[in-house]
Amino acid sequence: MNDILILNGRLIDPLSRVDALRDLLLRDGRVAAVEMPGTLKGQESAQTIDAKGLIVAPGLIDVHVHLREPGQTYKETIATGTAAAAAGGYTSVVAMPNTLPVNDTPSKLDWMLDAQRGSVVKLFAMPAATVGSMGETLTDFEALRKAGAVGFTDDGKPVLEDHVMRAALIAAARAEVPVSQHAEDTRLTGGCSMNAGPMAFRLGLRGMPIEAEARIVERDIQLLREIERAEGLRPHLHVQHVSTARAIEAVRKAKREGLHVTCEIAPHHFALNEEAVGDYDTHAKMNPPLRAESDRLQMIEALLDGTADCIATDHAPHAPFEKRQEFERAPNGITGLETALGLALRILHRDRGLPLSRLVELMSSSPSQIVSLAGRGSLAAGHYADLVLFDAGAEWVFDATISRSKSRNTPFDGSPMLGKVRYTICEGHIVYRG
Amino acid sequence: MRRASETAAVSSKYSPGSLLSVGHLSVAEVSAILAETARIAALSPAERSAILRGRTIALLFYESSTRTRTSFELAAKSLGATTTLVSDKSSSIEKGESLKDTGLTLRALGAECIILRHSASGAPFVLARETGLPVLNAGDGMHEHPSQALLDLRTILNRLHGADKATSITEHSLSGVTVTITGDILHSRVARSNAMLLPRLGARVLLCGPTKLLPEDALGLGPGIEIERDFDRALAKSQVVMMLRIQKERIAGIELDLNEYIHRYQLNSERLLASAPQALVLHPGPMIRGLEISDEVADGAQSAIEEQVAHGLAIRSALLARALSAGIFKGQTI
Numbered sequence: 001m002n003d004i005l006i007l008n009g010r011l012i013d014p015l016s017r018v019d020a021l022r023d024l025l026l027r028d029g030r031v032a033a034v035e036m037p038g039t040l041k042g043q044e045s046a047q048t049i050d051a052k053g054l055i056v057a058p059g060l061i062d063v064h065v066h067l068r069e070p071g072q073t074y075k076e077t078i079a080t081g082t083a084a085a086a087a088g089g090y091t092s093v094v095a096m097p098n099t100l101p102v103n104d105t106p107s108k109l110d111w112m113l114d115a116q117r118g119s120v121v122k123l124f125a126m127p128a129a130t131v132g133s134m135g136e137t138l139t140d141f142e143a144l145r146k147a148g149a150v151g152f153t154d155d156g157k158p159v160l161e162d163h164v165m166r167a168a169l170i171a172a173a174r175a176e177v178p179v180s181q182h183a184e185d186t187r188l189t190g191g192c193s194m195n196a197g198p199m200a201f202r203l204g205l206r207g208m209p210i211e212a213e214a215r216i217v218e219r220d221i222q223l224l225r226e227i228e229r230a231e232g233l234r235p236h237l238h239v240q241h242v243s244t245a246r247a248i249e250a251v252r253k254a255k256r257e258g259l260h261v262t263c264e265i266a267p268h269h270f271a272l273n274e275e276a277v278g279d280y281d282t283h284a285k286m287n288p289p290l291r292a293e294s295d296r297l298q299m300i301e302a303l304l305d306g307t308a309d310c311i312a313t314d315h316a317p318h319a320p321f322e323k324r325q326e327f328e329r330a331p332n333g334i335t336g337l338e339t340a341l342g343l344a345l346r347i348l349h350r351d352r353g354l355p356l357s358r359l360v361e362l363m364s365s366s367p368s369q370i371v372s373l374a375g376r377g378s379l380a381a382g383h384y385a386d387l388v389l390f391d392a393g394a395e396w397v398f399d400a401t402i403s404r405s406k407s408r409n410t411p412f413d414g415s416p417m418l419g420k421v422r423y424t425i426c427e428g429h430i431v432y433r434g
Numbered sequence: 435m436r437r438a439s440e441t442a443a444v445s446s447k448y449s450p451g452s453l454l455s456v457g458h459l460s461v462a463e464v465s466a467i468l469a470e471t472a473r474i475a476a477l478s479p480a481e482r483s484a485i486l487r488g489r490t491i492a493l494l495f496y497e498s499s500t501r502t503r504t505s506f507e508l509a510a511k512s513l514g515a516t517t518t519l520v521s522d523k524s525s526s527i528e529k530g531e532s533l534k535d536t537g538l539t540l541r542a543l544g545a546e547c548i549i550l551r552h553s554a555s556g557a558p559f560v561l562a563r564e565t566g567l568p569v570l571n572a573g574d575g576m577h578e579h580p581s582q583a584l585l586d587l588r589t590i591l592n593r594l595h596g597a598d599k600a601t602s603i604t605e606h607s608l609s610g611v612t613v614t615i616t617g618d619i620l621h622s623r624v625a626r627s628n629a630m631l632l633p634r635l636g637a638r639v640l641l642c643g644p645t646k647l648l649p650e651d652a653l654g655l656g657p658g659i660e661i662e663r664d665f666d667r668a669l670a671k672s673q674v675v676m677m678l679r680i681q682k683e684r685i686a687g688i689e690l691d692l693n694e695y696i697h698r699y700q701l702n703s704e705r706l707l708a709s710a711p712q713a714l715v716l717h718p719g720p721m722i723r724g725l726e727i728s729d730e731v732a733d734g735a736q737s738a739i740e741e742q743v744a745h746g747l748a749i750r751s752a753l754l755a756r757a758l759s760a761g762i763f764k765g766q767t768i
Binding site: 190199202203204207280321324326 | 653687
């Protein structure tokens with residue numbers, strides 16, 4: 001018997017509209033009971049966790065991670081990346097397809113999702129929207145959907161051509177999954193390595209203009225409109241890592257219009273601005289880049305006012321030798337799974353008053369809905385026993401040298417964090433204890 | 435924007451003899467470099483060659499260069515140092531060796547200072563961090579060319595105030611002086627270093643050029659900088675005019691009508707006579723005669739272009755002495 005009793009914790013489960021002291025019984029990988037404190041005391045269980053003073057929430061869900069396997073296991077593996085996820089309070093992650101080779105067929109998807117890869121948490125994947133992520137020919141959405149795809153994306157690159165994106169949105173609508181778009185008009189960003197503006201000018205770096213992001217978001221929203229009208233379908237566009245005020249405003253308007261648009265914001269885009277590039281710190285290099293302070297503040301507004309649907313890390317591990325080189329040559333991306341909760345609690349909850357229930361929504365229930373993870377993102381009885389237990393008031397400092405990730409490329413080494421993960425439980429198994 | 439108060443904190447991450455950006459230098463340090471330049475220039479060749487005798491300096495050049503490389507090399511040799519030149523065309527760089535490994539190799543071979551020219555902005559910062567050696571930025575991408583700005587400063591001070599006034603400066607040494615920098619500002623590390631250095635000594639800097647080569651973002655380089663797109667109007671206000679070439683190697687994607695450009699921005703005799711008959715003419719080289727500057731102006735009485743080269747040798751001697759005597763060099767605050 002592997003039952004776990006969790007007593008005296010403060011359960012925050014937005015989908016069940018619960019924010020109160022509750023005891024939980026986990027049995028056979030599911031939530032067996034959620035009761036008033038004291039009620040479950042008599043239950044026999046193999047293990048009891050005293051969650052007094054802790055928040056008990058549905059496990060965090062990240063719809064955007066790069067686990068680098070297959071092909072670049074010197075950066076990360078499914079095992080190490082998901083261990084980092086567990087340490088960060090995540091119980092489900094969605095792997096992007098830009099592996100080597102690109103995940104664009106059911107057999108590659110099967111291989112990735114196979115238990116032999118050693119995933120520590122529940123692993124999902126978004127295969128490529130186009131063959132080889134080359135932006136030309138759609139992959140077999142139907143077959144990939146059957147094999148477990150939770151969405152389609154050419155992440156790392158946009159689906160640039162209008163007609164290809166249109167076809168992808170239609171095929172995804174039929175498969176009832178989102179197209180997750182890396183919104184970057186690459187015709188405007190060749191040779192660019194940070195945000196366009198005075199800072200880039202001073203550093204002598206070519207800058208990515210905000211139009212590069214906004215134009216693709218606006219184009220995709222227009223495609224949604226056209227498809228709804230012409231095809232009678234209701235495609236779901238998910239905009240990845242929104243970083244500019246103009247793009248988030250486009251999303252805001254599209255939602256008001258009733259289109260099916262969701263979006264994510266990465267912790268670094270609400271925690272940092274372009275000043276973090278400093279004297280060519282490659283740990284502040286990612287795509288989309290860190291933007292101006294006004295954009296950062298708009299990302300926070302979007303998280304507070306509900307325009308942003310979720311927080312996603314864009315966890316992108318790279319080896320030291322890749323980051324320790326010329327800024328323009330260094331690859332884009334930073335790790336993020338172990339710092340997302342600590343940053344969100346500090347910056348959004350403590351500093352800006354985002355309610356904890358809203359934070360759990362942004363990091364668990366809402367992402368579960370974006371990619372339709374049945375039975376996850378809530379702790380109602382019968383749901384998967386995916387939980388995170390954290391001490392919301394604990395202050396700590398992130399030390400990259402003890403990261404579970406294989407890589408150390410983070411601008412948050414030595415940064416203050418708020419909220420310490422004490423337990424991560426995935427389908428009834430304790431996968432992390434801090 | 436890097437504030438002056440952050441200067442010490444930023445530069446303390448790097449070996450103190452490094453010169454990566456003019457922004458890392460306090461006015462007192464600039465003054466000390468100018469004084470050292472004058473002191474070394476006044477020495478006999480024999481005295482000079484004792485300064486860095488037995489020391490080893492590496493020149494690491496990932497981009498072609500005539501003036502900068504030769505003057506750094508001759509400066510090092512005149513101080514008695516042993517030099518070695520590594521260029522991307524004739525080294526393991528071609529085989530894919532990283533900047534870090536190239537730097538560590540040079541260090542292991544005894545290099546005590548590396549002079550780096552690189553096509554990537556910020557490359558000297560990487561080299562300085564990875565090797566811990568003093569690194570002199572001899573031009574990095576579109577970012578900076580600090581020794582050029584210092585030699586331009588010495589040229590300006592000598593011509594405007596006389597050689598005896600070029601040895602000690604303050605925040606007001608260039609008060610009342612307007613310097614116009616015209617041309618491909620966007621791609622110019624010379625423009626950036628000068629536009630960040632000269633206003634700190636009281637100069638007003640006017641940047642001039644078409645929007646494609648001079649975006650409004652340039653104003654963010656710091657205080658004391660203005661954009662004046664009318665070249666004649668800028669000239670009329672200027673005591674110094676610095677011309678820049680169009681960097682065809684970095685200009686991909688920008689379409690320019692060269693005839694139109696020449697019409698608006700070429701510095702020629704008629705224009706100079708009409709708007710700035712007394713102004714000092716500078717050009718960091720290489721010049722493209724007939725494009726940004728006419729023959730008569732380049733070789734004319736107002737041109738200090740050859741003097742710039744000579745001052746380059748002197749300034750670079752002082753920078754090398756400073757690099758290899760880090761911590762004991764006067765004016766050094768660290």
